[in-house]
Amino acid sequence: MKNTPIDYQIVSEEIAQSGIEHIGKATIREIKKLVDSIEQSSNTKFIRMEMGIPGLPPTEIGVRSQVDALERGVAAIYPDIQGIPTLKKEMARFVKNYMNIEVEPEHCLPTVGSMQGGYASFMTLNRMYANREGTLFLDPGFPVHKQQLRIMGQAYRSFDVYNFRGDKLGPKLEEFMADGKISSILYSNPNNPSWICFTEDELKTIGRIAQKYDVVVIEDLAYFGMDFRKDYSKPGQDPYQPSVANYCDKYILLISSSKAFSYAGERIGMLIISDTLFTTKAPDLRRFYGSDIVGTAFIFGSLYALSSGTSHSAQYALAAILKSVNDGEFDFVAVVKEYGEKAAIMKKLFTDNGFKIVYDTDIDQPIADGFYFTFSYPGFSGEELLSEMLYYGISAIALSITGSERLEGIRACVSLVKRTQFADLEYRLKSFHENHPLA
Numbered sequence: 471m472k473n474t475p476i477d478y479q480i481v482s483e484e485i486a487q488s489g490i491e492h493i494g495k496a497t498i499r500e501i502k503k504l505v506d507s508i509e510q511s512s513n514t515k516f517i518r519m520e521m522g523i524p525g526l527p528p529t530e531i532g533v534r535s536q537v538d539a540l541e542r543g544v545a546a547i548y549p550d551i552q553g554i555p556t557l558k559k560e561m562a563r564f565v566k567n568y569m570n571i572e573v574e575p576e577h578c579l580p581t582v583g584s585m586q587g588g589y590a591s592f593m594t595l596n597r598m599y600a601n602r603e604g605t606l607f608l609d610p611g612f613p614v615h616k617q618q619l620r621i622m623g624q625a626y627r628s629f630d631v632y633n634f635r636g637d638k639l640g641p642k643l644e645e646f647m648a649d650g651k652i653s654s655i656l657y658s659n660p661n662n663p664s665w666i667c668f669t670e671d672e673l674k675t676i677g678r679i680a681q682k683y684d685v686v687v688i689e690d691l692a693y694f695g696m697d698f699r700k701d702y703s704k705p706g707q708d709p710y711q712p713s714v715a716n717y718c719d720k721y722i723l724l725i726s727s728s729k730a731f732s733y734a735g736e737r738i739g740m741l742i743i744s745d746t747l748f749t750t751k752a753p754d755l756r757r758f759y760g761s762d763i764v765g766t767a768f769i770f771g772s773l774y775a776l777s778s779g780t781s782h783s784a785q786y787a788l789a790a791i792l793k794s795v796n797d798g799e800f801d802f803v804a805v806v807k808e809y810g811e812k813a814a815i816m817k818k819l820f821t822d823n824g825f826k827i828v829y830d831t832d833i834d835q836p837i838a839d840g841f842y843f844t845f846s847y848p849g850f851s852g853e854e855l856l857s858e859m860l861y862y863g864i865s866a867i868a869l870s871i872t873g874s875e876r877l878e879g880i881r882a883c884v885s886l887v888k889r890t891q892f893a894d895l896e897y898r899l900k901s902f903h904e905n906h907p908l909a
């Protein structure tokens with residue numbers, strides 16, 4: 471029996487009762503449920519770092535516009551699947567203002583979170599050609615995306631991109647493309663969980679290879695503008711959020727509202743289909759859809775079948791948020807900067823107590839401070855560390871479930887940790903360090 475910040479007996483019993491066979495292999499939602507029960511039985515608050523929930527209030531202008539829309543009665547009316555015109559117009563303005571990318575408003579679609587955007591993208595794109603099999607993931611990544619493919623019976627390949635940065639990326643991508651079985655490539659940038667950010671050269675490489683093999687790139691921008699080493703906050707001004715859209719013509723951009731606008735609860739995201747992809751004809755789509763045109767199959771096939779559109783009132787919310795952002799009245803980047811500031815402090819608390827940052831460089835620079843960071847402790851695998859940390863009142867997820875090859879690592883999400891908890895975090899990390907002295 472060890473002397474740990476959370477009663478040893480209680481944690482052990484709760485783990486046993488959870489029915490989770492290996493804590494390290496548990497999904498994010500399973501860990502959340504287990505930690506909820508330990509918190510309840512031990513009557514102690516955890517430092518919750520397992521789930522990427524925004525830790526900030528929802529964007530006020532969105533809430534007000536959504537309430538107005540509800541009061542006007544939109545709840546009674548089915549929204550058009552392709553989205554309300556004002557939102558589509560603001561989405562096109564947003565990508566022009568913040569990415570310098572031109573896309574027709576017609577090709578900008580709301581989805582039920584980026585999660586649905588990803589699902590609909592795999593569903594449609596991986597059916598464009600009968601002789602292709604699925605998606606290549608540039609890992610580490612968000613585990614649910616692979617679950618989406620498994621559910622549909624689609625294939626995927628993946629590799630940990632950390633070992634193939636810079637000039638090594640091109641040859642590695644060619645390896646996966648050579649047999650012509652890949653239809654789409656997905657990565658998140660900034661990357662969840664490692665927080666690496668692709669350079670312009672790397673995006674150029676991805677775009678060039680996608681073009682060469684006629685593969686669609688799905689760029690997941692869930693953490694839009696959050697590489698705080700650059701200031702992406704000014705509409706219509708350099709620097710712009712980097713994107714593969716500058717280097718290929720068949721792409722989909724997934725821009726979540728969950729983190730950028732703290733609007734996770736309303737499940738609304740933006741899905742931008744490039745003009746070229748939208749009008750591309752792929753005859754094999756006819757196996758599943760009434761049309762062989764990608765944009766039509768996407769909207770009137772996949773999105774219709776999945777949810778028949780996105781919450782009507784939430785569309786008004788997002789339209790209003792985007793309008794104020796596009797007009798330069800609301801600086802959303804300034805609001806989410808809080809995540810980067812907290813990350814810098816929290817990372818120091820970890821490293822001062824014997825922990826190491828796992829993904830610690832971005833090619834030749836220290837990794838940026840943002841929504842996530844990754845850590846390890848000498849002598850522990852990530853899975854062992856994750857379960858040991860539960861006795862210290864700290865919850866996270868193992869990197870092994872993200873396709874990472876760094877099996878010693880854990881992902882920490884800074885968003886839910888309040889600054890008022892830093893003293894507690896420090897005490898718990900010190901206590902871990904004392905109980906696991908390093909030589």
Ligand SMILES: Cc1ncc(COP(=O)(O)O)c(C=O)c1O
Binds near residue numbers: 583692739
């Ligand atoms: C990389 C990545 N993609 C997609 C999502 C899902 O976004 P949404 O809440 O818009 O469905 C998340 C959420 O954590 C994420 O981290």
